[in-house]
Amino acid sequence: MEIFLLQAHSGWRWIVLVLIVITALKMLVGWLGKQKWTRLDSNLLLYSRIAIYIQVVLGLILYLLLQKWNVGMGFTGSHVIPALLAVGGVEFGAARARKSSGSKKFMFGFIGFVIALILIYGALATVGGLFA
Numbered sequence: 001m002e003i004f005l006l007q008a009h010s011g012w013r014w015i016v017l018v019l020i021v022i023t024a025l026k027m028l029v030g031w032l033g034k035q036k037w038t039r040l041d042s043n044l045l046l047y048s049r050i051a052i053y054i055q056v057v058l059g060l061i062l063y064l065l066l067q068k069w070n071v072g073m074g075f076t077g078s079h080v081i082p083a084l085l086a087v088g089g090v091e092f093g094a095a096r097a098r099k100s101s102g103s104k105k106f107m108f109g110f111i112g113f114v115i116a117l118i119l120i121y122g123a124l125a126t127v128g129g130l131f132a
Contacts, residue, residue, distance in 0.1 A: 002065050009058040016055045017120065019048045024113035031106035045094045045109065052090050059083060082123035089116035
């Protein structure tokens with residue numbers, strides 16, 4: 001069970017990263033191009049949020065299972081804390097984008113998603129990097 005969850009968590013990160021990068025780029029283009037907010041923008045925010053929450057659930061289940069079997073493992077938080085803060089970055093960007101108007105929607109979305117990308121990079125660095 002742990003191996004399956006580890007593979008799922010490891011593989012799902014690519015979906016999360018692709019969605020977050022695409023969403024961040026779309027927010028940047030919308031912001032700099034002073035575009036109107038479309039349904040695509042709302043859907044990108046929604047799908048990115050869903051993907052990152054699936055990743056967090058997989059990671060937390062995996063973490064709890066590993067804690068159960070490896071009692072001496074201890075809580076370091078070097079991977080978990082930046083990953084959870086990345087969710088905060090995504091939520092910040094999505095919430096502020098929904099509440100704002102005009103190009104500020106794109107600006108806040110971009111800022112939140114860039115923060116999330118930086119935190120995800122930090123979380124991945126603690127477990128061997130992006131390609132580990």
